[in-house]
């Protein structure tokens with residue numbers, strides 16, 4: 001079986017040589033353990049942070065061992081009464097073709113008719129819950145709000161915009177990194193306006209898209225996007241600070257928002273959050289978003305790379321914006 005190891009810690013942008021594909025003998029499951037054949041694994045932006053040897057809300061990846069991350073697969077052999085052969089399981093032993101571990105490490109999930117199991121890594125999983133709680137609980141979306149989301153064509157952002165619309169936002173604006181993604185946001189996902197942040201200063205592009213200002217900003221990007229949102233905020237604006245992907249490969253600390261005083265004048269709230277603190281909302285999320293999905297009221301797309309030997313390429317491509325919707329690796 002094959003798995004991906006981190007072999008050196010990247011400085012700045014990761015290189016393919018920071019990783020190694022390692023072939024090893026598949027161990028037999030011990031008492032209480034199961035053997036899972038992974039069908040799909042996730043590559044996510046937060047994994048970049050785990051490649052650095054710094055203290056964070058998740059510990060760093062170890063060197064010369066398989067990395068971890070979201071995966072979904074099927075139990076092929078079970079030595080536990082809790083799981084049986086054929087069960088579909090969600091777990092964190094990604095970056096490998098097979099996983100062997102105690103049964104409690106895996107969560108059985110129901111296959112959803114007509115929906116790929118990979119949805120549990122996206123729209124029905126961690127990125128979906130991030131969008132849901134970030135928008136509704138952290139930013140406190142209210143009916144009639146004008147909402148701006150950056151990284152809008154990605155896994156989290158594409159859902160933020162759609163949940164905002166379905167929950168009564170007056171106007172939904174998104175930014176993304178190409179003209180194709182802009183068309184995707186307005187034509188397929190129903191955003192009211194969108195812009196390509198590479199086509200000019202974000203401040204100017206946002207001001208044009210939101211002539212009456214914004215009430216909520218869902219930040220996936222940080223940097224100039226956050227500054228632009230602060231500038232565009234109406235009084236009492238609220239930002240859910242979800243991610244800062246524009247800074248993840250920076251080699252030196254980036255400046256704070258240069259227009260910080262505006263936060264005071266406008267009584268703006270910036271609230272950071274981590275999705276794992278909100279797992280109590282998982283049931284509400286699955287009921288509401290799963291319902292919209294079943295009714296065909298939510299679109300979700302994936303960009304799929306094939307094979308564990310292309311997992312690193314998928315991760316690097318995601319950091320560079322080559323995904324529309326969730327980036328997935330089929331194993």
Ligand code: NDP
Nearest residue numbers: 045154155156176177220242243244245246273274275321
């Ligand atoms: P995405 O599917 O959105 O993929 C990442 C996207 O980021 C790329 O497609 C690219 O799109 C965009 N991007 C890359 N570099 C830049 C840049 N310099 N400026 C602007 N956009 C850039 O990933 P996710 O949906 O999984 O994650 C989105 C954000 O949410 C990330 O910041 C992530 O860290 C964060 N997150 C936070 C969680 C939490 O608990 N707080 C949980 C999950 C995710 P483009 O072509 O538009 O540039």
